[in-house]
Amino acid sequence: MSQSDLIYRVADHVATVTINREDRRNSISPAAVSLFHEALDQALADDDVRVVCVTGAGEKAFCSGADLGGAMGADEESRRVFDSYARLISRLATFAKPTVARINGHCLAGGTGFMLACDIAIAKETARFGTPEVNVGLFPMMIGALIFRNVPRKRAMEMIMLGERLSAAQALEMGLVTRVVPDAELDAEVDKVLAALAAKSPIGMKIGKQAFAAAETMPLEAAVRFLAGKLAEVAATDDAREGITAFLEKRPPRFIGK
Numbered sequence: 001m002s003q004s005d006l007i008y009r010v011a012d013h014v015a016t017v018t019i020n021r022e023d024r025r026n027s028i029s030p031a032a033v034s035l036f037h038e039a040l041d042q043a044l045a046d047d048d049v050r051v052v053c054v055t056g057a058g059e060k061a062f063c064s065g066a067d068l069g070g071a072m073g074a075d076e077e078s079r080r081v082f083d084s085y086a087r088l089i090s091r092l093a094t095f096a097k098p099t100v101a102r103i104n105g106h107c108l109a110g111g112t113g114f115m116l117a118c119d120i121a122i123a124k125e126t127a128r129f130g131t132p133e134v135n136v137g138l139f140p141m142m143i144g145a146l147i148f149r150n151v152p153r154k155r156a157m158e159m160i161m162l163g164e165r166l167s168a169a170q171a172l173e174m175g176l177v178t179r180v181v182p183d184a185e186l187d188a189e190v191d192k193v194l195a196a197l198a199a200k201s202p203i204g205m206k207i208g209k210q211a212f213a214a215a216e217t218m219p220l221e222a223a224v225r226f227l228a229g230k231l232a233e234v235a236a237t238d239d240a241r242e243g244i245t246a247f248l249e250k251r252p253p254r255f256i257g258k
Contacts (some may be wrong), residue, residue, distance in 0.1 A: 005032035007057075008039040013050040013198040015043040018057055025064035026056035028110055030081045036088055044096065047257060050198045050205075052095065053190065054114055055102035059183075062101070062127065065109025085110065086142045092117035093146060094213045096206045098197045102190045103127050103177060108165075109140060112176075116146040119209075120193060121177040123168045124186040129176060130165040149216075151175040201239035202257035208234065 007018040017039045019026040043049045056062040066085075092099060092114065101115045103123035108130050115121050123129075131140040140160055147156045151174050159166065159174075168180045181189045197205075211230040215223040234240055238258040246253035 005029050006035035006039065008035075008042065010043075010046065010049055012195070013048060014053055014194045015039070015046070015049040015051070016053045016055065017043075018055050019063050020057045021067075022056075022058040022060070024067060025061035025106070026058070026111070027064045027067040028085065029067050030084070033081065033084050033088055037084070037091070040088075040091055040095065047202075050097060050200075050202050050257075051194050052097055052099045053102055053194055054092075054099065054118060055104055056111075059105055061105040061111075062103045062107040063111025063114055064106060065111050065133075082142070085113070089113040089117045089142060089146065094210075096210055097202070098200075098205055098209070100190065100193060100197070101177075102186070103168075104186065109133055110143070112140070113143040113146060115176065116143060116150050120179075122179045122181065122186070122190050122193060123171065123177045124183040125168045125180050126183055127168045127171075128165045129168070129171045130163065131160050132163045132165075134161060134163040199252075199255075201237070201243060201253075201255040203237050203239050204234050204243075204255075207237075 005019070005021055007016075007020045009016050009018075017036065019028070019032060021027055021029065021032065040052075043052050093116075099118040099120070101118035101121040103115060103121060104127070105124070106128045107115050107123070108128075109132060112129070112131055131143070133140045144160075147160075155174050166174070166176075168177065171177045172180045179189065179193075207230060211227055215227055218226060239253075239255045242255060243253045
């Protein structure tokens, strides 16, 4: 897939989804949201894809949120667009394959939703973060479902209600991102993490991620017992047998995703 608002490519078991609106600081358009859904469909269906990387075009912005130049309101079309974005970050947060956000620049407003929905977020040190919606009379609604699952409530509310920008160091300390690296080292660090994830068992990752997503809303006892059952399930896979055999034979495992 290669469209004006989004680029999708696959190489070395990694599907890279690039928000391609550099001239608008990679703001999200309805077309980009729709194409993003299609990209996730392709990545999920393609057995060659083991990891998904989300990033923005250029070096200035990862994603600056919704395109405020478009229509926003309470009309039916606006509600449809908002719902499509909400479904997108929900899908990304529960995606069956590992996801990595490559934060190549400022990550603001709705872009925060994409970052929070990914399993791992790696940022360059000059990136800036924030939810400035309150500064224009709005409120970052949908990301509220994700942010409290990632960072302490009071820190999140301070960021949301003040609408101030945070440095990459502050984002790391807060828990918004998992790693911060010098700008020149971003690609090398991201590639290293992507390669490590792609080398893991696809079926093990799928069972594990889906199990954790389901257990998150369960009471403690139910969650532990549910996960015990899932451990038995993943232990019965061909990849688990291969992994244990490779460990005993002191060689790298050859996972096939079964």
